[in-house]
Amino acid sequence: xxxxxxxxxxxxxxxxxxxxxxxxxxxxxxxxxxxxxxxxxxxxxxxxxxxxxxxxxxxxxxxxxxxxxxxxxxxxxxxxxxxxxxxxxxxxxxxxxxxxxxxxxxxxxxxxxxxxxxxxxxxxxxxxxxxxxxxxxxxxxxxxxxxxxxxxxxxxxxxxxxxxxxxxxxxxxxxxxxxxxxxxxxxxxxxxxxxxxxxxxxxxxxxxxxxxxxxxxxxxxxxxxxxxxxxxxxxxxxxxxxxxxxxxxxxxxxxxxxxxxxxxxxxxxxxxxxxxxxxxxxxxxxxxxxxxxxxxxxxxxxxxxxxxxxxxxxxxxxxxxxxxxxxxxxxxxxxxxxxxxxxxxxxxxxxxxxxxxxxxxxxxxxxx
Amino acid sequence: xxxxxxxxxxxxxxxxxxxxxxxxxxxxxxxxxxxxxxxxxxxxxxxxxxxxxxxxxxxxxxxxxxxxxxxxxxxxxxxxxxxxxxxxxxxxxxxxxxxxxxxxxxxxxxxxxxxxxxxxxxxxxxxxxxxxxxxxxxxxxxxxxxxxxxxxxxxxxxxxxxxxxxxxxxxxxxxxxxxxxxxxxxxxxxxxxxxxxxxxxxxxxxxxxxxxxxxxxxxxxxxxxxxxxxxxxxxxxxxxxxxxxxxxxxxxxxxxxxxxxxxxxxxxxxxxxxxxxxxxxxxxxxxxxxxxxxxxxxxxxxxxxxxxxxxxxxxxxxxxxxxxxxxxxxxxxxxxxxxxxxxxxxxxxxxxxxxxxxxxxxxxxxxx
Numbered sequence: 201x202x203x204x205x206x207x208x209x210x211x212x213x214x215x216x217x218x219x220x221x222x223x224x225x226x227x228x229x230x231x232x233x234x235x236x237x238x239x240x241x242x243x244x245x246x247x248x249x250x251x252x253x254x255x256x257x258x259x260x261x262x263x264x265x266x267x268x269x270x271x272x273x274x275x276x277x278x279x280x281x282x283x284x285x286x287x288x289x290x291x292x293x294x295x296x297x298x299x300x301x302x303x304x305x306x307x308x309x310x311x312x313x314x315x316x317x318x319x320x321x322x323x324x325x326x327x328x329x330x331x332x333x334x335x336x337x338x339x340x341x342x343x344x345x346x347x348x349x350x351x352x353x354x355x356x357x358x359x360x361x362x363x364x365x366x367x368x369x370x371x372x373x374x375x376x377x378x379x380x381x382x383x384x385x386x387x388x389x390x391x392x393x394x395x396x397x398x399x400x401x402x403x404x405x406x407x408x409x410x411x412x413x414x415x416x417x418x419x420x421x422x423x424x425x426x427x428x429x430x431x432x433x434x435x436x437x438x439x440x441x442x443x444x445x446x447x448x449x450x451x452x453x454x455x456x457x458x459x460x461x462x463x464x465x466x467x468x469x470x471x472x473x474x475x476x477x478x479x480x481x482x483x484x485x486x487x488x489x490x491x492x493x494x495x496x497x498x499x500x501x502x503x504x505x506x507x508x509x510x511x512x513x514x515x516x517x518x519x520x521x522x523x524x525x526x527x528x529x530x531x532x533x534x535x536x537x538x539x540x541x542x543x544x545x546x547x548x549x550x551x552x553x554x555x556x557x558x559x560x561x562x563x564x565x566x567x568x
Numbered sequence: 569x570x571x572x573x574x575x576x577x578x579x580x581x582x583x584x585x586x587x588x589x590x591x592x593x594x595x596x597x598x599x600x601x602x603x604x605x606x607x608x609x610x611x612x613x614x615x616x617x618x619x620x621x622x623x624x625x626x627x628x629x630x631x632x633x634x635x636x637x638x639x640x641x642x643x644x645x646x647x648x649x650x651x652x653x654x655x656x657x658x659x660x661x662x663x664x665x666x667x668x669x670x671x672x673x674x675x676x677x678x679x680x681x682x683x684x685x686x687x688x689x690x691x692x693x694x695x696x697x698x699x700x701x702x703x704x705x706x707x708x709x710x711x712x713x714x715x716x717x718x719x720x721x722x723x724x725x726x727x728x729x730x731x732x733x734x735x736x737x738x739x740x741x742x743x744x745x746x747x748x749x750x751x752x753x754x755x756x757x758x759x760x761x762x763x764x765x766x767x768x769x770x771x772x773x774x775x776x777x778x779x780x781x782x783x784x785x786x787x788x789x790x791x792x793x794x795x796x797x798x799x800x801x802x803x804x805x806x807x808x809x810x811x812x813x814x815x816x817x818x819x820x821x822x823x824x825x826x827x828x829x830x831x832x833x834x835x836x837x838x839x840x841x842x843x844x845x846x847x848x849x850x851x852x853x854x855x856x857x858x859x860x861x862x863x864x865x866x867x868x869x870x871x872x873x874x875x876x877x878x879x880x881x882x883x884x885x886x887x888x889x890x891x892x893x894x895x896x897x898x899x900x901x902x903x904x905x906x907x908x909x910x911x912x913x914x915x916x917x918x919x920x921x922x923x924x925x926x927x928x929x930x931x932x933x934x935x936x
Contacts, residue, residue, distance in 0.1 A: 279647065279677045280860040309647045310678035312856055337822075350878045352887035357878055365818050367825070375821060377814040383807055400806060409884045432808040433800045438768060439751055440800040440812075446745040446893045447815070449878065450733050453743060454705075457735070457870035458861040464877055486856075488680055492648040493826040502825035509832055510718045510725055510817065516777045519720035525814045 204548065204566035205540040211237060214551070214562050215252060221558050222260045223267035228292045232256070235291045235322035238329075240541045243532025244378075246387030247323045249541060250394065253550045255320050264469060264476050265319050269293055274459075279304055281313035282459050287478045290321035290342075294483060298330040298338075301487045305336055309492030314454075316461035318481045320344075325378030325529075327485055328366035332374045335496045337488040338366045343455035343481055346464050348382045349428035351437060351445040354407050356428040357464050360385035361451035366526070368496060369504035376526030381447040382429040386422075389415050394546045405430055455482040572916065572934035573908040579605060582919070582930050583620060589926050590628045591635035596660045600624070603659045603690035606697075608909045611900025612746075614755030615691045617909060618762065621918045623688050632837060632844050633687050637661055642827075647672055649681035650827050655846045658689035658710075662851060666698040666706075669855045673704055677860030682822075684829035686849045688712075693746030693897075695853055696734035700742045703864045705856040706734045711823035711849055714832050716750045717796035719805060719813040722775050724796040725832050728753035729819035734894070736864060737872035744894030749815040750797040754790075757783050762914045773798055823850040 212233055219229035236256075240248035259265035269288025273281060281300050285293035297313045304311035321327070324340045331338025344359025360380035367375045379385075383403045392399050393415040401411050404418055405428050412418060412427065421427035431444030456463040461482040469479045490499035507524040515522060536542070543551070548566045555562050580601055587597035604624075608616035627633035637656025641649060649668050653661035665681045672679035689695070692708045699706025712727025728748035735743045747753075751771045760767050761783040769779050772786055773796050780786060780795065789795035799812030824831040829850040837847045858867035875892040883890060904910070911919070916934045923930050 275860075275862065277677050277860045282861050308676065308678075309645050310676075310680050310854075312678050312861075314861055350881060350890050350892075352884055352890045353878070353881045354884050355882035357881050367818075367821055375817070377818055379811055379814070381811075383801070383811075402807060405884070407882075409886075432811045433751070434807060439770060439802060442891070442893075443747055443749075443751075443800045443812075444808075446747070449743070449874065449893060450735075450745060452874055453735055453871045456874065457867045458858060460862045460866035460870055463870065463874050486678075486854075488854075490826060492643075492645045493650050493680075493682055494643065494828045498828035499825045502828055502831065503821045506817065506820055506824070506831050510721070513718060513721045513725050514723035514775075516720055516722050516773070518777075522718050522720045523810070524718075525810075525817060 203542040203544055206543050206565055207540040208237065208537075210562070210564070211249065211541050214555070214560075215249075217560060218257070218554055218558065221560075222257055224289065225268060228269060228289060231295045232289055232291045235326050237541070238326050239323045241533045241536065242323070242325070242529035243536070244323060244529070246385070246391045249543060249547055250391060251320075251387070252547075253554060257554065259319070262476055264478055265289070271296055279308050279311050283313065283315045285315050285318040287317055287319060287480070290315070290319040290481060290483065293318055294321045294327050294485070297485055298327050298487075301485055302331060302334045302336065305331075305487040305489040306334075309489045311487045312458075313485045314458035315483045316456075316459040316480070317478070318483055319479050320481065321483055323378060324362040324364035325366060325376055328364050328378070329374070329376065331487045332366040332368050332376070335368055336490065337368070339486040339488070340364050340484065341451040341455060342483040343452055343463060343467060345386070345467055345469060345479070347386055347422050347429045348431055348448055349405055350449075351431075351442045354405055354409065354428060356422055356425055358448050358452045359467065360429060361448045361455070363447055363451050367503050368490070368500050369507060370500040371504045371507065373526050373530035375503055375507060375524060376529060378525075381444060381451060382431050383434065383444075384429065386419070386429075389418055393419060394544065402434065403430060404428065405435060409435075454484045458484060571910040571912050574911050574933055575908040576605065576905075578930070578932070579617065579909050582923070582928075583617075585928060586625070586922055586926065590625055592657065593636060596637060596657060599663045600657055600659045603694045605909070606694050607691045609901045609904065610691070610693070610897035611904070612691060612897070614753070614759045617911060617915055618759060619688075619755070620915075621922060625922065627687070630844055632846055633657070639664055647676045647679050651681065651683045653683050653686040655685055655687060655848070658683070658687040658849060658851065661686055662689045662695050662853070663698075665853055666695050666855075669853055670699060670702045670704065673699075673855040673857040674702075677857045679855045681853045682826035683851045684824075684827040684848070685846070686851055687847050688849065689851055691746060692730040692732035693734060693744055696732050696746070697742070697744065699855045700734040700736050700744070703736055704858065705736070707854040707856070708732050708852065709819040709823055710851040711820055711831060711835060713754070713835055713837060713847070715754055715790050715797045716799055716816055717773055718817075719799075719810045722773055722777065722796060724790055724793055726816050726820045727835065728797060729816045729823070731815055731819050735871050736858070736868050737875060738868040739872045739875065741894050741898035743871055743875060743892060744897060746893075749812060749819060750799050751802065751812075752797065754787070754797075757786055761787060762912065770802065771798060772796065773803060777803075822852040826852060
């Protein structure tokens with residue numbers, strides 16, 4: 201499938217303008233655009249421009265995502281915040297939440313927040329990186345549409361529930377562990393589908409305990425509840441499947457219980473009659489300030505040392521490199537920063553279509 | 569291998585007295601005994617009475633574990649504590665740390681602590697359960713002797729590094745997720761060896777990228793650096809091995825970096841000449857108070873609801889039950905509380921030997 205690079209500047213300008221035309225206030229649009237493009241900067245194609253139309257614009261159109269984000273602080277203490285996002289932009293709510301928590305952690309060393317009645321908040325690593333840029337540890341997770349089965353189960357019950365940590369190092373890039381607690385997440389399967397690729401075997405469990413690889417059918421069956429993703433460790437207990445299941449459950453609990461928000465089957469985005477309803481997602485965020493322990497420099501040096509020693513350790517026959525979390529994302533940015541965002545054909549079509557519908561004046565390089 | 573049940577009361581009295589005879593102050597001995605027995609109460613045989621002699625008594629004897637625990641608070645703020653355990657009992661240091669953090673979280677909603685120059689702290693879930701009993705969320709982890717290889721690596725670099733969460737629910741038992749981030753941990757392989765059992769295939773990587781099942785050889789090769797455990801997700805990246813590797817690394821970083829303590833190859837407990845040295849382990853602890861969010865009752869109800877819904881979801885053909893984390897531990901306690909600790913033959917011999925060496929006056933039921 202043909203990719204065409206588009207400059208970061210053009211993408212940013214275009215997405216900002218489109219978001220604004222969809223009713224998102226200008227300052228908010230900038231946040232949302234930056235979150236989506238940051239995913240592409242890091243090479244995470246599943247959560248970037250790929251999702252601009254289906255997960256954000258289409259949902260604003262169908263009324264399940266409100267372009268203006270009314271943020272109600274339901275509870276605030278010196279170290280904690282509970283926010284109602286009123287079904288507005290999850291990315292805007294998360295941005296303001298993180299700014300509040302970073303200020304609190306500067307003063308108190310630790311801070312935690314939760315958002316309810318929210319919507320898709322982009323890559324979890326964007327929020328934890330805000331903490332890291334402030335010299336702190338960021339931890340975040342979110343619930344999502346049910347797609348993951350518990351160990352010994354076959355029914356999609358939980359979201360793919362990322363449990364994300366970003367931590368400062370003394371290297372050029374932080375330790376950034378940002379991924380779903382399922383083996384793969386929906387976005388990866390949507391991405392396989394877009395590219396017309398099969399999903400690798402063993403990542404999904406069918407009703408009868410088997411697996412399947414047809415990406416389109418997986419997405420369809422998953423929405424119908426006839427197929428589910430598996431948590432890290434896979435089927436059963438022998439290879440640690442219950443451990444991945446445990447991590448997925450931790451995220452499900454923390455995303456809902458701190459605010460008393462909805463969870464699991466309540467997050468389908470569908471009414472019993474099949475009509476759309478609000479997603480009402482929940483997210484959680486924790487910020488830890490190393491200056492309240494033995495200091496940021498000490499933390500960075502130790503964290504960096506661990507990463508360097510891991511990369512320098514003995515490799516398996518045939519492996520030429522050991523990575524640490526965040527390194528591939530940094531590599532992606534290094535290789536893309538001057539050449540722009542690689543846009544696949546499917547997204548190329550979406551972008552041209554959005555422009556034409558809104559009557560905007562943009563010419564994309566893939567139209568040459 | 570024949571198990572014989574010994575009453576909890578007898579085990580407690582015996583272990584307390586032995587710990588005291590080994591120079592541990594009486595109040596400290598009670599803490600250590602309780603941590604070890606709590607592991608058996610939960611059915612986690614790898615971390616209970618099994619380890620009384622090899623991991624605690626033998627190390628006190630060989631000088632790598634000091635029976636008296638000098639705890640220096642190196643830094644303290646309203647929400648944080650950094651403690652130097654001076655190579656004393658890790659369980660004693662952790663007990664005092666958790667009490668400090670719970671008090672801080674009562675007042676500030678969030679608290680975090682780290683201990684360095686420590687020793688094996690028992691099951692991580694003991695510490696997180698202290699928080700849970702106080703109506704709070706407990707999170708803890710620890711580094712350990714290197715035994716886990718990174719993705720694409722074959723060298724034992726990191727500990728089996730538990731990342732443990734215990735959270736209050738409205739059920740009879742909490743959500744308690746307490747396990748290594750490797751597929752199995754050393755204790756499990758030591759336990760297989762004690763029982764003369766093979767380790768299941770695929771949990772360990774050899775130098776050439778293969779696997780092996782001889783439990784004794786795994787332990788021996790691991791100490792020699794010729795074999796390594798794998799993190800959840802297993803070999804390579806296809807089934808999410810890099811995710812388990814990421815979790816193991818998070819624990820390695822948090823256990824060392826908040827205090828600037830040693831890590832990975834520095835934690836072998838051996839000098840280059842093969843002689844023993846202090847383990848100098850690091851642990852971390854976080855406590856989150858739901859009363860600073862939407863309240864404990866709200867948290868419990870939501871967390872319990874999630875667990876109940878998971879257990880009630882559709883089961884795979886042939887599976888008769890779906891568990892949530894902590895449920896098996898609760899079941900173990902229910903089935904053991906009146907019958908006592910099941911002691912295997914190998915531990916029976918150790919206990920009789922310890923008694924005879926110290927000239928104590930105990931008669932065990934396995935000697936009938």
